[in-house]
Amino acid sequence: MWYKVMTGFGYWDVYAWLIFLAIASFFTLWLRGLGRDDYKEGTYQDEIYFSGNDVPEDGEGITVPADSAYWGFKKALAPYYKVLVSMHSGHVIDYVGYLVLVTGIITALIVLV
Amino acid sequence: MKIEKYLDIFPKSLWVFLVNSGSCNGCDIEVVATLSPRYDIERLGMKLVGTPKHADILLVTGPVTRFMKEKLERIYAQVPDPKAVMVIGNCGCSSNVFYKSYNLVGPVDNVLPVDVYVHGCPPRPEAIIEGAAKAVLKLEEKKKALLREQSELVKAGAE
Amino acid sequence: MIGNLPFIVVGVLFLIGLMAVLMEKNLIKIAIGIGIIEAATNLFLIVLGYRTGGSIPVYTFAGEVKTMVLPTPQALTLTAIVIALATSAFMLSLIILLYRHYGTLNVDEIRRLRG
């Protein structure tokens, strides 16, 4: 077909995907539209669940800051990130050093091997 | 066509929200034991959910402290109708050894309308399961009452 | 051997400049190191175009001599010198601004951006 992108191992067809997306989003929206609407307006049922506490006026109090995102990921990979962050030391001489080092390694690989 | 219209044909499983209103954690551990493989209440479709907005039953453990009173009321209000309240443990039923303590509002039925009391300190998982089975019956009654009320309202509206 | 001497000088100069950049802590000295590297590069280009006994590559002044040094590397070097001048001036002005903001020329202390 004219609109297929062949990769040699498979193909990509944007229009088939868009048709699938339209069908999937139709069903998703239909299911979402089936939700209950018998909650009582103006009572606590209108509010978000905040462990029973008063919901703060300012959104600041109920925001998860970006620092806390992927906390477990960072915690689990702490040794890896310790090494990686210490490489980004902010020291400009280190940065020049890495350039010289990589040039040296590539030279050794290309010229000697 | 709303999904709750099908509920009589395909009844929904029991979803439970657990509130600790001042318990010593003994009852909460028994609730967890009920979920564990030996008793495995999830095979019956009953599960603990993370927000009262999904729940059918509010599970309360422990006596109600002054601090927890308004929070408990708010959480109760956030459970959609029809709803039932189940109290686990002697403290929640009668305040037990904390009776007339200075910082207690009292047992749970001073604050919320309670449907099922499960005694024991802490109650065994079998007792909790039996309480849940009774709560289902209560919940069905409430649902019928609610439907009757709605149909009357519809009739009154039609007239 | 003696013909290769200029290339050895170029290599040594380049390494001196590199060492200055990598070892020194003072920003001005680092800028001098970059200057030395630029000088080494320019010298390298000039040396490439040199022919033993050659004269200046200008046709009218060449006289009787048959060999002339290559003109292209000299043009390249002039361009490279102009570029080196621009970068040196720019780098020094950046160092002045850094000194104003950080109050130091020590490269160890200018590392607010990291991680």
Added chain:
Amino acid sequence: MNWQIHLPALILAVPLLGAFAVPLFNLGGKTLRHVCFVLISLATFVFAFLLWKTVLVSGTQVYVMGGETSALTLPSGMSFPIRIILQVDAFSAFMALLGSIASLAGAFFSVSFMERSSGIVRFTSLYLILTTGMLGMMITGDLFNFFVFLEIASIASFGLVAFWRDRPEAIEAGFKYMLVSQLAAMMVLIAVGFLYGRYSALNMAAVASVIHLGLAEKIALVFLLAALAMKCGTFPMHMWLPDAYAEAPAGVTCLLVAVSQASLYGLIRVCYSVYGLTMGSSLIPWVIIILGTASMFFGVSMAVIQHEIKRLIGYHSISQVGYMLLGLGVGLLALGDPQALADYGFTAMKGGVYHIFNYTMYKGLLFLAAGALYYVTGTKDLNEMGGLARRMPFTTIMFAIAAAAISGLPPFNGFVSKLLIYHSSFAVHPFFAVAALVTSVLTLASFVKIFQTAFLGPEKKKLEEVREVPSSMLIGMGVLTVTILVLTLFPTWTLSNLVEPAAKALVDQAGYIAAVMGGVF
């Protein structure tokens, strides 16, 4: 006389003369200056587009500066390919097209974005000089000219990175970039010297026609490879990149993305067109593949933990450049073997080349959207933002499109090029495809983080005054969004008209040489 043969010179002359004309236009007032700034960028884009059409129809364009032919014939009958030439084959035209689109979008965006700063005249001039340097790197056919344009682009970008000179961080980022970049530039010049010393020629095609792999050529190749890989941000040498990208004004960052692609262009041009098959069985393709894989993975894993929006997106530049190096490295690996080239090598090159275009478009858009957030909130810290989707709906939609494209979510264009790279690098070793997939997942994770913390969530009191950004900034972002959507909806057209000619031009080293040398050698 057909004026279109002068297009390669016009594409450089227009922004260069424009840069020096802007102070004059400034005498006529602010509006005239803005109009001229945008018109010059638009004219550059139109010329780049016409150049691309011309190259597509009539093949490689060679433009000799100040002469009829590229070679100078001595009285003794010897001829040297000595004149300065601009050589535009399909790949150069492709790069010039994407560079000028990025420049146009950045120009539209900067008109409103820079209004609050002083010294806009200097800014505009430097911006146009940076455009000139970038386009010059992309279309030159001469090694020394490549160095000169590299330095023009570098110096202009140092100035633009450190443009807000009242901010210590901006000066620091500019200085770091400058120090590393100067060393790299000198390495490029030494490599050019090596090649000149061996072959007495600076013309890429002339060098390519006689090259054989000796020690001097190997050293020159290593120096060019390391220096240009540093300029486009490859893993252990990338540390200046997030600093510089985060501190530059947003419109400039959009252009800096295209400038780093010009360095990548130089790297690819040297590997494919100058050295080409002479590299034989050396380790260069593997070095490129491994550098690419390392950049991909380590760049993205640094990005996940950032909390400054432009720094986070800057780390993604590193990982995305890794994809291109992986694709083009696999192509280079298969270059000597026609069977492997047909099986997976050409697909990998198509993926890499396509990814260059996609990357420049969506990364430019992401930086512009981050700049829009900075414009309205006055901060780059994600912790301070929240709930902006209701207040800036257009920015949100465009950011979402760009974020989906960079994460490789189907059906956006990023997915197509990544798919080509996955499928072809799998043929070399499954590890590379797996690393690329993991990188893609982490990319999505970090963009979910940005989108959730900046655009979604409850509204904050201190952001109550926030309104949608001015229309010229929206137009700048819209240019890139429309390009992304066109690339998304017509992948077949894009591949057959934009990407495949460019990839063919890379493989066809003999064609590149013949376009200049003709009958000389």
